[in-house]
Amino acid sequence: DSGVTQTPKHLITATGQRVTLRCSPRSGDLSVYWYQQSLDQGLQFLIQYYNGEERAKGNILERFSAQQFPDLHSELNLSSLELGDSALYFCASSVVGDQSTDTQYFGPGTRLTVL
């Protein structure tokens, strides 16, 4: 158990809908990262927050947005969902937020299925 929690574990929804994925980082970690994992693309970095502020942005679609709240939990919002958004979404956390030197601890993931 990494100490990172994600809810829900599974999400099934329809095209065009909007969903929110939630992540609670390990105690003491200030940085949260969101990743998307699909069979064809592998693990892709989406976005990083550090202590409430956006720190780095990856291949995140405009239909997706995220935020980190004062209690450091984070939410990833996915809207106007398409079939291709079906994937595993992971949250990770780290202490400082330096992607090169920090150890990132990954949560168990949320499996999103868009029908």
Added chain:
Amino acid sequence: QKEVEQDPGPLSVPEGAIVSLNCTYSNSAFQYFMWYRQYSRKGPELLMYTYSSGNKEDGRFTAQVDKSSKYISLFIRDSQPSDSATYLCAMSANQAGTALIFGKGTTLSVSS
């Protein structure tokens, strides 16, 4: 050309075998190299971390980085069935705002 290339396998070996997992990359700015292990339906966990070139050993695991060839390897000695997982390489250039770039992962199966 993708920034990080990794053979997806699957790789099947008998228990006790030495396993070699590899990644190649194209960005010469990468300086930090990691190997993550991901069990089925779980999140990745960090196995090994190496800065720049050279070797690093931790128990049965050895990570090697050859920056001149843009090639990194993970060796697993005396492989065990519990090593059966997907192994992801990851690397970073440590420039402000840059992210870890992951390989697609190699699936390893160790049979007893």
